[in-house]
Amino acid sequence: MSMFSIERALWEIAGSRELAGQFLQDPDSLLGSYQLSDEEQALIKSKDVLAMADQQVSSMLLMLFWMAVSGGDQSLPEYMQRMNTPRQG
C-alpha cells in the first residue's frame, strides 16, 4: 500500500472538475489509469476517508477530494460523520 500513489490520485481528482466527473461516472476506468494496486483502487473508490487517514494520507487532501466528489462543502457533515465513525473490529 503506497500512501504516495493514493495521494497523487486524490490530488489530481480534487483539482480537476473533469477528473472528478470521470471518478463519479466510471471510477474503475479512471483509477485503472494510475499506478495503484487493486486494494488501493478499491479504497479510493469506497471514499473511506477514515481508512485512508489511517494510511497516513493527508487529511487536508482527503477533505478536498471528498468535497470534489461528494457535492462540495454541503457534504462536509457526512465527511465528518465518516471521520468520526468508530472503526470496525
Place this chain on the structure above:
Amino acid sequence: MAEIVGGFLLPHDPLIASAPDAPSPEQKKAVMDAFATVSRRIAELKVDTVIVVGDDHYTVFGPHCIPRALIAIGDIEGPAEPWLGLPRLPFQNNQALAQHIMQHGFDNGVDWAIAKDITLDHSTSIPIHYTLSQDSDVKTIPVYINSGVEPVISNRRSYQIGENMRDAINSWQGNERVAIFGTGGLSHWVGMPQMGAVNIEWDKTVLEAIRVGDVEQLIAMTDSDVLEQSGNGALEIKNWITALGFMGDCRGEIIEYQAVHEWVCGCGFVELAVA
C-alpha cells in the same frame, strides 16, 4: 536604504470568505474589525511592500513537488480556489525586492524554490484581500513555508528563513518601507475528526509568548505535541515564527483573538514591534 517598519500575525482562514455569515454577528465583526486595524496600521506606517508568509494546502502544489520554502518573484494572482467566492485578481509584486531576497538567500544559505508566475491559494490571498484594497499601491511578496503538508519544515528553520529575509532587506539599496505578515493558525484541525474544535488555552499560550517576546517557547514546541493538542492547522505557527525571525527581538500587541468554531479556527491578530 530599505527599512522594516512593521510586522503582523493574522489568520488566513478560507471560511472567512466562503462562509462569511457562519459565526455570530459579534464574532464576525470582531474579526473584520481586526483586519481593518491591520489595514489602517499598514497605511499609518506608510508601508509600501508586504512580505506575506503563507503555506500551501495541497492546492497549488501536489505530491509531485512540495517546496519547503518558496518565494514568488514574478507575476502573481489569486485566489486559486473558486469556492472561496472571491474574484481571481492580479496582485502587485515587488519583483525587484523579491529577486534580491531570492539572491540573498542563494548566497547565504536559503535555497529557495522559485515561482515566476503563480496563482496563490487562500493562505496568501485572504490576508491580501482583506487588508489591501485593490487600488492600493502597496506591493506584496508572497512566500510559502511548508507548514501545511507533511513532511513540514522545522520551527528553527522557519525562524532562520525569517532572519535571512531581514538581512536581505537590510542589504537592499532601495527605499522601501517593508512589513511582514505571518499568516494562519491558530488551533484548527483541517479535515481531521476534531475539525471545528478550538483549543483556546493553547492559542492563548502562543499569543502570550509572542506578547512577551518569547519566541524560543514557540520554537521549542514539537510538531507532534502541536498536532496532538491543536491540530494540523496549528503547525501554521511556523509561518508566524518566520515573521518573528524577520522582526528579530520584538514584542506583540494583541489586536484580537476569537475562537470561531463555525470557521473551525482560533483567529488571532497581533502587531509586532521591535523591542
